[in-house]
Amino acid sequence: MTKKLFVKTYGCQMNVHDGERMAELLAGQGYEQTDRAEEADMVLLNTCHIREKAAEKVYSDIGRLKPLRAAKPDLRIAVAGCVAQAEGAEIIARAPSVDLVVGPQSYQNLPELLARVDRGEKVVETEFPAEDKFARLPGRKTRAPAAFLTVQEGCDKFCAFCVVPYTRGAEVSRPLARVLDEARTLVAQGVREVTLLGQNVNAWHGAEGGLAALVRELARVEGLDRIRYTTSHPNDMDDALIAAHGEEPKLMPFLHLPVQSGSDRILKAMNRKHRAADYLALVQRLRAARPDLLLSSDFITGFPGETEEDFDATLALVEEVRFGMAYSFAYSPRPGTPAAERTPVDPDVAHDRLLRLQALITRQQREAQESMVDRVLPVLFEKPGRQAGQMTGKSEHLMAVSVTAPETLRGEIVPVRITAALTNSLSGELAA
Ligand code: SAH
Ligand code: SF4
Ligand code: F3S
Numbered sequence: 001m002t003k004k005l006f007v008k009t010y011g012c013q014m015n016v017h018d019g020e021r022m023a024e025l026l027a028g029q030g031y032e033q034t035d036r037a038e039e040a041d042m043v044l045l046n047t048c049h050i051r052e053k054a055a056e057k058v059y060s061d062i063g064r065l066k067p068l069r070a071a072k073p074d075l076r077i078a079v080a081g082c083v084a085q086a087e088g089a090e091i092i093a094r095a096p097s098v099d100l101v102v103g104p105q106s107y108q109n110l111p112e113l114l115a116r117v118d119r120g121e122k123v124v125e126t127e128f129p130a131e132d133k134f135a136r137l138p139g140r141k142t143r144a145p146a147a148f149l150t151v152q153e154g155c156d157k158f159c160a161f162c163v164v165p166y167t168r169g170a171e172v173s174r175p176l177a178r179v180l181d182e183a184r185t186l187v188a189q190g191v192r193e194v195t196l197l198g199q200n201v202n203a204w205h206g207a208e209g210g211l212a213a214l215v216r217e218l219a220r221v222e223g224l225d226r227i228r229y230t231t232s233h234p235n236d237m238d239d240a241l242i243a244a245h246g247e248e249p250k251l252m253p254f255l256h257l258p259v260q261s262g263s264d265r266i267l268k269a270m271n272r273k274h275r276a277a278d279y280l281a282l283v284q285r286l287r288a289a290r291p292d293l294l295l296s297s298d299f300i301t302g303f304p305g306e307t308e309e310d311f312d313a314t315l316a317l318v319e320e321v322r323f324g325m326a327y328s329f330a331y332s333p334r335p336g337t338p339a340a341e342r343t344p345v346d347p348d349v350a351h352d353r354l355l356r357l358q359a360l361i362t363r364q365q366r367e368a369q370e371s372m373v374d375r376v377l378p379v380l381f382e383k384p385g386r387q388a389g390q391m392t393g394k395s396e397h398l399m400a401v402s403v404t405a406p407e408t409l410r411g412e413i414v415p416v417r418i419t420a421a422l423t424n425s426l427s428g429e430l431a432a
Contacts, residue, residue: 004033004034008043010046010057011046018046018080018081019046019080022110026042043065044079045061045062047082049081049085049334050334062097065097069097076100077099078102079098080102082164084103087101089101092124100124101124101126109136144191145190146394149186150197150198152198152201154168154199155170156171157271158271159271175206176213191224192380194218196218201232202233210238212238212241216248228251228398231258232257234279242286245286252397253294253396254397259298260299260300262315271338276313279317280317294397297321297326298327301329302344302346302353304339305342306331319360325365326364330347372418374418377401379401381403381411382394390403391407401416401418416429
């Protein structure tokens, strides 16, 4: 009999992808995915520890499952992801209805872990095993034209605010041959675009030449038309990778390159190991290689010690770069990180700065989107749009585009004339 699995994922794209892989693995155990928690036999909360709010959500979610559990006593509740890794057995102590806690480096063991749950055990698995977890996962199965592909995991950077080095462990790169095999498997299933994932994806060293070499190998895979990667660190942006942006047409002209702050004092306190001017010089070199490159970034406001002057430096950096989009967050102290020991900035001040920064970023995003109007852009159609008769897809600059188009164009890259810039997407018409 098939059982039903409900997965709820928080956090980064890596977590989204891990959620997909866990669902694929559990499909082999007779679990069929549902988007309705009420009919689930197992609920998998795939959690994020990055900010306090994200980490606390898991407990409110578990609370909300109470009536379901009351109605269905053998409902399984599993907690995966970075909160699982960070809090381990504490989760079951605080929320006894949880059956299983599994960290991101152990999810390949889910079938065995669930068998132990079936025998009545409460199971906590947060080891960092030495084995290649990908070797133990089932082959990829996807029907989407664009797919994620994990090439690197973990982080050795230890930014003073961040839990990721603790929740995801040390940097590990998957070998070139394995990545190429997986890419070919995806392409054989109709995938035209891959996004290479890693916590520090440009620190990939699965072969000589680093990420640039991997991009160039992937570009030779016939049928694969678009390559992206995320998230990169400014200090790992080497000459070869910058050059690849100019020379490799399959490498898309959109780059997420987090900078966090525009103040040298704060960058130092954050342990980012570069100055604002280094970042600006890097942006200049990238744009010299690929003039239409659109940049995106992450920012934190109200990091301990941040003054109004430091914040002005962040605004100045944003003004100078002109981002296509960016994510920004008010600083959240995280247990176990060095910054959590420092005197915090007043949360109201941090929030006020966040709003000012977001207003500036929103203006820049709007400008980037408006610059696309009247242009003819190649769009990879991914799925039906919100309105009947519409398809949505992505432009090379990773902007969502909605077009009246037949569903048969799913998986095709088609020229689209952009007619309007909406808040978070573009609309257009088939140009052919
Ligand atoms: N590996 C990536 C992303 C890490 S997490 C990188 O190096 O950039 C994604 C973003 O969350 C970070 O870039 C940072 O802007 C934000 N973030 C991380 N820890 C945070 C904290 N304690 N408070 C607020 N924002 C945080
Ligand atoms: Fe966190 Fe810094 Fe590593 Fe990014 S580089 S994951 S922000 S420690
Ligand atoms: Fe969150 Fe873990 Fe990703 S803390 S941002 S889910 S690496």
